[in-house]
Amino acid sequence: KSTVTIGLVQALTAHLNVNSFACLRQPSQGPTFGVKGGAAGGGYAQVIPMEEFNLHLTGDIHAITAANNLLAAAVDARILHESTQSDKALYNRLVPVVNGVREFSSIQLARLKRLGINKTDPGTLTADEISKFVRLDIDPSTITWQRVLDTNDRFLRKITIGQANTEKGFFRQAQFDIAVASEIMAILALTTSLADMKERLGKMVVANDKNGQPVTAEDLVFSSLFWLLHYLGYKLSVCIFQGTPVFVHAGPFANIAHGNSSVLADKIALKLVGEGGFVVTEAGFGADIGMEKFFNIKCRTSGLVPSVVVLVATVRALKMHGGGPNVTAGAPLKKEYTEENLQLVADGCCNLQKQIQIAQLFGVPVVVALNVFKTDSHAEVDLVCEIAKQSGAFDAVPCNHWSAGGRGAVELAQAVRKAASQENSFKYLYNLELPIIEKIRIIAQKVYGAEDIELSPVAQSQISRYSKQGFGNLPICMAKTHLSLSHQPERKGVPTGFILPISDVRASIGAGFIYPLVGTMSTMPGLPTRPCFYDIDLDPDTEQVKGLF
């Protein structure tokens, strides 16, 4: 997908002379050193400088890690402090006399207001008001705010924290997620202004109190988080290849978040390209995941209407959907993939057809970009394009940007330009006002092709809790495997007759979505036996990096 995004923009800019911009996600460092390697496109369609792209870049992920973990530390420290101090001691510490003066900070005044206590003089609170004010009364068993790291560290998937004597027995089970899974990353990708970002950070729910009411970052530390993060809105890294500008900004996890590049980058890019210009923005995974979330979540936030869907296909992936053998990273490719096999391609095109149909649900024209590999035969390429067009695609064209740069994607650029001039009847898939369960069912049936959904008891109680707490009108961000249209990775093609199991339902209130878990979704990748870091090396004299591809 990254190479198609870049190749397409190269073709638009350098060959069709259309103002255009690519908007990519910032790659997570964890997988760079794990199994994935660099993530800057490849061949003659890549982001430069490739090294900086993969390493730190704007520092977004680092800053988000810091903010995320400051909030996590504040939650546990607060529980400890409340458990070991009287109301009076807490109040004296929270509102101390400084140089003879005792006053509330602005965060504390806001909390008083939320509690319905309209006082500003710390000396006038009643004992009951003091108790309400000082006690967030967090129920430790309901904490949903996790610590994060930008490292593939499987040993942090489930841990017990607080086991030192200084924590006085307040240990509990917790976990680290990969940093890009932080709700703060999703907020950065969805926010539209500084004021909006501050509001979203304040609304993040970290746990419930013992009365079942949500405890938010606003009650803890959100102003500091905002300070930590406020400049990220400006840090769009710009990289250029073949005269083509690229914005790299934010990179939310595509598993449990919405996995799209940022609203801010899109909006700024749109302003820069002007009328008639093109902005090509990347969405994670296929039409069932990245695209569905792009439309239902990101477009709702940004208010922007997409002109064209570019659906990326490869002969190899279609052969897998047609029943070809499994592909293992590192192992040599089976002959089904290196030799012409029209039957496998034809059988697998049902998946492509379904992906096209999903895009059409939203009323936007679809152009299929077939990313051509040197092992693909002409007949295979022609067959895919033929079936795609029969299946409702506006057009379907082979692309050779990897080997030829923008020149290899000129046909794609022309098709996209033509498709964009078509009438557009963009619409969302569901109304926000529908009950959470209904929204999940619509996605499961219309997009995935499920018979129905099945909720675990946990999922049911979470849904009723969120509905009661007033979060029922948020869009849905499904956390489902990208390896199948269903919840079962091994079911290729177009699975039917399955019931989609919803094991749990969680919420990112600040980012603004509910995310149902379909089966178990890992939020912390691991390192394989031979991670990529065995290949990466740097010469201290020349400072040339090796092994990044």
Next chain:
Amino acid sequence: KSTVTIGLVQALTAHLNVNSFACLRQPSQGPTFGVKGGAAGGGYAQVIPMEEFNLHLTGDIHAITAANNLLAAAVDARILHESTQSDKALYNRLVPVVNGVREFSSIQLARLKRLGINKTDPGTLTADEISKFVRLDIDPSTITWQRVLDTNDRFLRKITIGQANTEKGFFRQAQFDIAVASEIMAILALTTSLADMKERLGKMVVANDKNGQPVTAEDLVFSSLFWLLHYLGYKLSVCIFQGTPVFVHAGPFANIAHGNSSVLADKIALKLVGEGGFVVTEAGFGADIGMEKFFNIKCRTSGLVPSVVVLVATVRALKMHGGGPNVTAGAPLKKEYTEENLQLVADGCCNLQKQIQIAQLFGVPVVVALNVFKTDSHAEVDLVCEIAKQSGAFDAVPCNHWSAGGRGAVELAQAVRKAASQENSFKYLYNLELPIIEKIRIIAQKVYGAEDIELSPVAQSQISRYSKQGFGNLPICMAKTHLSLSHQPERKGVPTGFILPISDVRASIGAGFIYPLVGTMSTMPGLPTRPCFYDIDLDPDTEQVKGLF
């Protein structure tokens, strides 16, 4: 200390017209949001831009966190993979056939060499050689490499990791330290070139194998760490105030590391100021900690010879050493500190005298900089300066840079310039060839004034292990409280007659020092009941930050 460093350089540059440079440490973000607040100096002697100084800055700490934790993840993942796979399976994964070719990576070739296996063709290793090659055989109970975060998170002081089913029962106890305590930060501060940095990263010891031999980063992931970090050598942030340049580079923890600004910054600054110019570089804590480590560790690495020691004193601290009541952050100051009290000052000056004597052990002239507060009386100020000069200081002068900027430190600058023209007989306190125990005893007796040292059984066995492993000739980096010359924080003035307890002895082989723990030293600060983050806020319209001081 930061304000004196900055004020002195302001005076040298702007008032004495001497080329000069300040070298400061990058502050850790953890304490900024904990109890300490911003760390950019203050008043008219501060680093600008203050906001960036406290936030992310060059990204050093973030990059170090990423590298540190990648190594930690690699250690645990490797133990898991070795425990669950046969030699053959490991070998096939570590040295896979890629596009029909099977070859060792350069990291693997280096490992074969260290093992004495002079082969380059993966097909020719014997079963025994394969077993040696694939098994690091790490003893989990000896892992000394900890994960780090730049967050004051007390709940991570002692944790159990690896409790998810995917880790198959390989849980163990571990901990997170504050990021600046990472050995990699100490390496960044001590390294002199890229080649040197690569070598140091490779030498870092993470654990022992089951034969008691050290397992180093070289056997795991060090090339990638090097790649992650290599650009940090160039990222000296420069901040200017009153026309004065400041380098901010690296900030190793002053508790368990050496707590000094970087060798690279000093060397580059020296080049820039030219002959006759001044570089003022900051060391953490007092003469017993920061200065002793500066001389014995940093100067040995850099080969640089200091011209003058500037010893910072305050009337308030001396009154505490003279028996004044405890000072609690947040609580109003007792009258002993707000009113003139010459007796307390006189009694406390024994500590100043001892600090001067410590500096003199190294043969460098001492100038005492008395940082004047508005509550200090003239008589108090005069008394301190008088006693300091009687105690062997080359000079002792009051400084008012907080209220007056460089102008308030002109007298100090003149004294420093004069002292620097003196003959210099700089020497180290101990020879590296002495046994570890002897080196510790010399510091304890000559610097701290201890009767003797007492080693715990753990400390004894660690010392004999390090000596056996060939690490006996490294300098010593004592991990001792900075609140007393002794190991007991409450013993002010000049404690005598105490036996210094060494509870444990650890090593940072890459950074190049052995660090004995004097009593228990926390490597992860916590958040107080009312952390600084209650005061920090940012206006989304004006983007002005509040509450950072």
